[in-house]
Amino acid sequence: MAPTSNQRRSTLIGFSAVLMWATLALLTDLSGTVPPFQLTAMAFTIAFGIGLAAWRQAGGNVLQHLRLPWRVWVLGIVGLFGYHFFYFMALRHAPAVEASLIAYLWPLLIVFFSALLPGERLRWFHGAGAIAGFLGAGLLVTKGQGFSFDPQYTTGYLAALVCALTWSGYSILSRRFGAIPTSAVGGFCGATAVLAWVCHALFETTVVPATWEWLAILCLGLGPVGLAFFTWDYGVKHGNIRVLGALSYAAPLLSTLLLIVSGRAEATWSVGLACGLIVGGALLATLDFLRPGIENKPS
Numbered sequence: 001m002a003p004t005s006n007q008r009r010s011t012l013i014g015f016s017a018v019l020m021w022a023t024l025a026l027l028t029d030l031s032g033t034v035p036p037f038q039l040t041a042m043a044f045t046i047a048f049g050i051g052l053a054a055w056r057q058a059g060g061n062v063l064q065h066l067r068l069p070w071r072v073w074v075l076g077i078v079g080l081f082g083y084h085f086f087y088f089m090a091l092r093h094a095p096a097v098e099a100s101l102i103a104y105l106w107p108l109l110i111v112f113f114s115a116l117l118p119g120e121r122l123r124w125f126h127g128a129g130a131i132a133g134f135l136g137a138g139l140l141v142t143k144g145q146g147f148s149f150d151p152q153y154t155t156g157y158l159a160a161l162v163c164a165l166t167w168s169g170y171s172i173l174s175r176r177f178g179a180i181p182t183s184a185v186g187g188f189c190g191a192t193a194v195l196a197w198v199c200h201a202l203f204e205t206t207v208v209p210a211t212w213e214w215l216a217i218l219c220l221g222l223g224p225v226g227l228a229f230f231t232w233d234y235g236v237k238h239g240n241i242r243v244l245g246a247l248s249y250a251a252p253l254l255s256t257l258l259l260i261v262s263g264r265a266e267a268t269w270s271v272g273l274a275c276g277l278i279v280g281g282a283l284l285a286t287l288d289f290l291r292p293g294i295e296n297k298p299s
Helices: 005-021 024-030 036-058 062-066 070-093 096-103 106-116 124-142 151-176 182-203 211-238 241-247 250-261 269-285 292-296
Strands: none
Touching: 005 211, 005 241, 005 250, 024 211, 024 250, 036 062, 036 070, 036 182, 036 211, 062 182, 070 096, 070 151, 070 182, 096 124, 096 151, 106 124, 106 151, 106 241, 124 241, 124 250, 124 269, 151 211, 151 241, 182 211, 211 241, 241 269, 250 269
């Protein structure tokens, strides 16, 4: 089925989340030495403010916007908080390169899991493009140096895998709750902030950010750890979820390019090759989005 103009618009709205996530590494670096759970708690507290603003604009009592089916609450909290919890646990129990690479299976999983959704059809170019994107992301993560899996880090590897399954599962299942308004994400952000503050109190020592670091944290909460979750929710519910999954590999590429431009990373051959794989893979995986008529051709 050819994509409608509304689906294209929704997909582009969802892709704006990928663009915002591309700033995550740079803004995190600029936030200084704030511990991960504290940073997550601060950013999601700001994101909760976005939800409050959306509810205020929609009108009605705040509690009215929080009256959601319990399954929706479980999905939202597991998706947002669970992803970050398992990601931090993976980094705590495994080398960052291997943990990050496993965690970045989520766009690939979204593409393949989308075949389970009603009315969705997985074509060969969807999978091939997503795999090319994953290989490109792997080059960025490993810097072309390769990697090795050590059994002693099994706990960390499993946490990273759960992380990937959590976000891909959240994205796919959100489609099942398409009738739930995107403003509900504000409630998920609030619950995630509370749980992150609890984890911070249990596992970390509070660090007071410097004056300029507050600005980076504010930008995190407004962008990649805030508005991005709202636009992603809208995109996966109303857009082309396979396209969004494949295009998500643009995040690590754009993130690396931002770090290079800001002088925090170096341009290398692996970045160039990764760029080719990710861009080429994205074009391949989105053939039916860019050329609607191809969907009606025989495989």
